[in-house]
Amino acid sequence: MPYKKPKIEKVFYTIGEVADMFQVKTSTIRFWENEFDELKPQKNKKGNRLFSPDDIAQIKLIYYLIKERGLTLKGAKQKLADNKEDTLKNHELVDRLKTIRQILIDIKDEMYE
Numbered sequence: 001m002p003y004k005k006p007k008i009e010k011v012f013y014t015i016g017e018v019a020d021m022f023q024v025k026t027s028t029i030r031f032w033e034n035e036f037d038e039l040k041p042q043k044n045k046k047g048n049r050l051f052s053p054d055d056i057a058q059i060k061l062i063y064y065l066i067k068e069r070g071l072t073l074k075g076a077k078q079k080l081a082d083n084k085e086d087t088l089k090n091h092e093l094v095d096r097l098k099t100i101r102q103i104l105i106d107i108k109d110e111m112y113e
Contacts, residue, residue: 012042012050021056022063032062035073038080064091 019026033039033049039058041049051059065076065087079087 009053012052013056015041015049015051018051018056018059022059024063024067029059032059036062036077036080061088061091064094068094 013021015026015029019029022029030049033041036058039055039062041051041055043049061080062076065071065079066073071079
């Protein structure tokens with residue numbers, strides 16, 4: 001069996017890295033931190049925000065509601081307050097479908113090469 005290189009995941013991410021992941025400005029991440037109670041990154045002695053993988057998952061959900069679904073901040077807060085589990089399941093389903101779609105597109109492209 002061939003050796004599979006383990007996927008190394010960081011414990012904490014800086015605000016710049018998080019902003020790059022979602023292609024938004026750092027000010028947007030800071031604004032979401034103030035608006036959404038679910039998002040509370042740790043801060044080091046210098047006051048720099050350190051985002052855990054759980055924080056990244058929260059930002060991903062907030063990004064999905066605001067940027068992809070087009071909800072307002074008030075609407076996104078209400079959606080998270082009313083039925084967070086359903087919203088999370090719906091987001092995970094959309095993510096899986098996007099992944100499957102990309103795999104199928106890659107297969108199609110390989111067939112035509």
